[in-house]
Amino acid sequence: MEIHCQKLQPHQTRQLAALICLYADVFESKDFQLPATRWLEKLLQDEKTFFIAAFAGEELAGGLTAYILPSVYTQSSSVYLYDLAVISALQRKGIGRKLLQELKSYCSNMGYRELFVQAEAEDLHAIDFYRATGGNPENALQFSYIL
Numbered sequence: 001m002e003i004h005c006q007k008l009q010p011h012q013t014r015q016l017a018a019l020i021c022l023y024a025d026v027f028e029s030k031d032f033q034l035p036a037t038r039w040l041e042k043l044l045q046d047e048k049t050f051f052i053a054a055f056a057g058e059e060l061a062g063g064l065t066a067y068i069l070p071s072v073y074t075q076s077s078s079v080y081l082y083d084l085a086v087i088s089a090l091q092r093k094g095i096g097r098k099l100l101q102e103l104k105s106y107c108s109n110m111g112y113r114e115l116f117v118q119a120e121a122e123d124l125h126a127i128d129f130y131r132a133t134g135g136n137p138e139n140a141l142q143f144s145y146i147l
Contacts, residue, residue: 001056001093002056002057003054003055003056003061003094003095003098004054004055005052005053005054005055005098005099005102006052006053006055007050007051007052007106008044008050008051008052008053009044010041010044010045011044012044013037013040013041013044015053015060016040016043016044016051017034017037017040018060019051019053019060019063019065020034020035020040021034022060022062022063022085022087023063023065023083023085025087025088026085026086026087026088027083027085047068048067048068048069049065049066049067049068050065050066050068051063051064051065051066052064052066052099052102052103052106054086054095054098054099054102056090060087061086061087061090061095062084062085062086062087062090062095062096062099063083063084063085063099064081064082064083064084064085064099064100064103065081065082065083065084066079066080066081066082066103066115067079067080067082068112071113074113076111076112076113077112077113078112078113078114078115078116079103079107079112079114079115079116080116080117081100081103081115081116081117082117084096084099084100084117086099096129097133100133103115117130117135118142
């Protein structure tokens, strides 16, 4: 199975919708409703948000969402990997690694200084994946405020 990755472009709302539905399925989101097309268009046009999708032929196999965070300490930015998911039937076949490598390559080419991701302490598969792909774990607590 040949997998190719591509950064989604502003006209690819259909592919972004499919990726978001894939996230909802893999992450078992309750009461999921796909955002309106106009919102997806806005996301795809945002220079600080981007998506990389993995395709097996023409079929979506997985993807990721990342955010560019400008730094106040250096004249560079960091990149936050927010979501990475692969269709359940295709997991553990190297697609996640390929997506992460594509992201790392893109970030390096753009001159970003750091890429980081969070994983919930209970999500042992994600923790193992990020360790196996060269990630360095840091102990931190995340505090969330529901607004």
